[in-house]
Amino acid sequence: MRRHRPQRARPTDVPAGPAxxxxxxxxxxEGDGIAAGPLYAPFTLPGERVRLAAGPQRREVEAILEPSSQRVTPPCPHFGVCGGCALQHWEQGAYLAWKVERLVRTLARERIETEILPAFAAAPGSRRRLALHxxxxxxxxxxxxxxxxxxxxVVDITACPIADPALEAALPALRRLAAPLxxxxxxxxxxxxxxxxxxxxVDISGVERKSGGLSADARMRLAETAAEADFARVTLDGEIAYLxxxxxVRFGTATVALPAGSFLQAVPEAEAVMTAMAADAAAGAERIADLFCGAGAFTFRLAQVAPVLAADGAxxxxRALQAAISTAPGLHGITAEARDLVRRPVLAEEMKRIDTVVFDPPRAGAAEQAAEIARSNVARAIGVSCNAATFVRDARTLIDAGFRLERVKPVDQFLWSPHVELVGVFSR
Known part of the structure; x- marks a missing residue:
């Protein structure tokens, strides 16, 4: 009989205590300060003495009684009200060191030790992608x-210091664009x-469609606003409303027509760092598989090294990747396949001629695909991850099959959030 395991109480489940x-x-x-109890307090830093309001485990801060020397003035006027950033009040060096230490601790949970390369840190004003409610x-x-x-x-923002200045400048036009929705x-x-x-x-989701979607008048207003703002394209759940x-986008030497609503790395400089590391680690390969390839951010860099088999569920x-192959001279060849790599991973038997695999899965990780890489004769694997926990799980699968995690590069692409990404290089 399976033994019942009691659920851990969440901070909001615990009875309220006094101030x-x-x-x-x-x-x-999650970016909250932790005090004895434990108690969790947003916008606080290690070493600070604070007064916390009465409440459950997660408390609001009434006062910072003794501030940390690492505390800085947040650059955004909406910080503390907006739910987008959690750590603008922390000095950059200490904040980045905390992210790296979190990654090291996550690796340690699976007894994984490796070389940690210097972290890449995105600069303010570098985000090319925003989801605005x-x-x-x-x-x-x-x-x-x-x-x-x-x-x-929703916080009606007037500024966003993480966003590219061109996106920040477009906020008034985006407000007008959303008005008829x-x-x-x-x-x-x-x-x-x-x-x-x-x-x-701009790809718009969340507009009620059961009632017939937007009226002709609303669509006309949408297109007129897009034209006035000189937007390139506006789509409604992928359907073109204005073009x-x-x-x-440029991936390596290729020019790729971006599908509406398609995944794209949030910061171009982060993408460049990650793809360069993958290409360097793949040097000398004879044939490469790029799994969860998207529209080809890694594929076109890797195809400058060796022929590439590219696969993704989208x-x-x-189709965008295939159409862009003709725009990129000097490649070793790309074969691209639309394939659900969770339900139908590339099997070990299909990787007999492949010596290097790059995998860049979504947050859920690549458990099924990692198991096939582990069964294969692949000599090198390069994992790109937006979730350290699932990366570590998949890394353990590879390590147990004889791989060694040689090095990891932390990537702080989502500035002032608790989120950290990484590139890890494995060899047998």
Missing amino acids: VETLIEAVGG ARQGRKDAARLGFKTRKSWD FEHPKSAPTLHVTLTPTGID ARQPT ADAI
């Missing part, structure tokens, strides 16, 4: 921004905004 003065001992995985406002301009802390409401009371639109070399691309220019991304 307290306490010392912050560390910063936890819209709520009904004035007739000619919606409220637009990020969700507030602990609420479904509220014909149905259940609509809760999100504008997925991407800055590309050919202009701003002036095809949004494109058929539109694979």
